[in-house]
Amino acid sequence: MAVADFTTTYKESIFLPSQLSSLSSCLSNTRSHVLKPYLRARNVNKVYCSVAPNEVQTPVVPQPTSIKGECYGVFCLTYDLKAAEETKSWKSLINIAVSGAAGMISNHLLFKLASGEVFGQDQPIALKLLGSERSFQALEEWAILIGAKPRGPGMERADLLDINGQIFAEQGKALNAVASSNVKVIVVGNPCNTNALICLKNAPNIPAKNFHALTRLDENRAKCQLALKAGVFYDKVSNMTIWGNHSTTQVPDFLNARISGFPAKDVIKDTKWLENDFTEIVQKRGGVLIKKWGRSSAASTAVSIVDAIRSLVTPTPEGDWFSTGVYTNGNPYGIAEDIVFSMPCRSDGDGDYELVKDVLMDDFLRERIKKSEAELLAEKRCVGHLTGEGDAYCDLPEDTMLPGEV
Ligand SMILES: NC(=O)C1=CN([C@@H]2O[C@H](COP(=O)(O)OP(=O)(O)OC[C@H]3O[C@@H](n4cnc5c(N)ncnc54)[C@H](OP(=O)(O)O)[C@@H]3O)[C@@H](O)[C@H]2O)C=CC1
Ligand SMILES: O=C([O-])CC(=O)C(=O)O
Incomplete structure (x- = not known):
């Protein structure tokens, strides 16, 4: 964890809410002092924190036996499990590991998770916040993998695939070693x-x-x-699929999208706008934001992580679906197997999903989906050394870019 950035020795302490102000030096080091009111609001009465001995002035209360093993990291938050047992109305604890916990996205995401907005107001959660230290402790249920190196000046996309790919190979191994086989993993770090x-x-x-x-x-x-173009509120747009790669080849599907329950093409009759402007605006939105703001989207990414998890833990409304990048292993759309491709999915709310079968396809959609598929197959060849498929061979199409690269 980023502890290594400011200290090399750790001491583990348990804090009560009344002692949180002394804890805030620990939390604010990682820009997460915003968590404090949320911890209070959710009656978190103990926080487990690793900080340098000279930063700790608070008395140490006995460590509950329910906290297993050591805690790595600047901050490592968990509910007091003993108290949870006493509170009969509480559901059983969900552990959530987040890598890149000190990054911009996490700065927005963590307190949304802690607020109860994602898993429910009556659902206790334990956040396992991870930074540079690649350890995954007691990992169960959900892992949100944000931590990745941003692309630096002059860095080729193939280099990024290799550098970040190595992070995700390590994290895959760590998950394999310690996580529950039921863990759900959301990969955010690019590509x-x-x-x-x-x-x-x-x-x-x-x-x-x-x-x-x-x-x-x-x-x-x-x-x-689509909502802006149609002059309706955002929540009137449904059945929105993103096909393919989280890159500029992604395909935002206006053929199947609906606005106030009607096909988007019947509401927005400007086909030229849909095929050209709409598609390109969505594909390049990340880059436009970086140009405007100087940094990549953080708050909206955090919101979208919340949306993505919520879509898996709540039943999908009748007739609707959501998009997520999933492993292709038998799909009704003819997309190549053995890649991770964004497709339309539905969930019963149990954390699992199924692909939506009855979607429309036309030549426009098919042609663009093929391009994104080709890009992902090329990316896969680039990382053969990390997936156990032998030597890497990188022949990426020249125009392949992350949304943030344009
Ligand atoms: N899929 C999507 O829709 C989007 C994806 N992204 C991607 O999310 C990622 C994070 O973005 P953001 O939070 O803005 O970036 P920041 O640069 O703000 O944070 C990067 C985080 O990654 C961590 N990190 C860096 N190297 C490693 C490593 N080797 N192992 C583990 N963690 C590491 C850093 O941790 P530490 O400081 O502890 O080293 C830091 O917390 C990027 O890859 C970005 O491209 C961004 C927007 C949208
Ligand atoms: O490239 C980035 O880091 C930003 C990104 O993915 C996006 O905004 O969609």
Whole structure:
């Protein structure tokens, strides 16, 4: 964890809420002091924290036996399990591991998770926040993998695939070693589809179906553009699929999208706009934001991670679906097997999903889906050394880019 950035020695302490102000030096080091009111609001009465001895002034209360092993990291938050047992109305604890916990996205995401907005107001959760230290402790249920190196000046996409791919190979191995086989993994760090493929290939004990690449940000962006064009509220847009890669080859599907229950093409009759402007705006939205703001989307990515998880833990509304990048292992759309491809999915709310079968296809859609498929197959060849498929051979199409690269 980023502890290594400011200290090399750790001391583990348990804090009560009244002692949180002294704890805030620990939390604020990682820009997460915003968590404090949320911890209070959720009656978190103990926080487990690793900080340097000279930063700790609070008395140490006995460590509950329910906290297993050591806690690595600047901050390592968990509910007091003993108290949870006493509170009969509480559901059983869900552990959530988040890598890149000190990054911009996490800065927005963590308190949304802690607020109860994602898993429910009555659902206790334990956040396992991970940074540079690649250890995954007591990992069960959900892992949100954000931590990745941003592309630096002059860095080729093939280099990024290799550098970040190695992170996700390690994390796949760590998950394989310690996580429950029921864990659901959301890969955010880019290039997220291929990172998710690398991660799942390195975690053979975990079903490949449990791995997701985040394309929900793209779905949200696409819904927003259709809503703006149609002059309706965002929540009137449904059945929005993002096909393919989280890159500029992604395909926002206006053929199947609906606005106020009607086909989007019947509401927005400007086909030229749908085929050209809409598609390109969504594909390049990340890059436009980086140009405007100087940094990549953080708050909206955090919101989209919340949306992506919520879509898996709540039943999908009748007739609707959501997009997520999933492992292709038998699909009704003729997409190549053994890649991570964004497709339309539904969930019963049990954390699992199924592909939506009855979607329309036309030549426009098919042609663009093929392009994104070709890009992902090329990315896969680039990381053969990380997926156990032998030597890498990198022949990426020249125009292949992350949304943030344009
Ligand atoms: N799929 C999507 O829709 C989107 C994906 N992204 C991607 O999300 C990722 C994170 O973005 P953001 O939070 O803005 O980036 P930041 O640069 O703000 O944070 C990067 C985080 O990654 C961690 N990190 C860096 N190297 C490693 C490593 N070797 N192992 C583990 N963790 C590491 C850093 O941790 P530490 O400081 O502890 O080293 C830091 O917390 C990027 O890859 C970005 O491209 C962004 C937007 C949308
Ligand atoms: O390239 C990035 O880091 C940003 C990104 O994925 C997006 O905004 O969709």
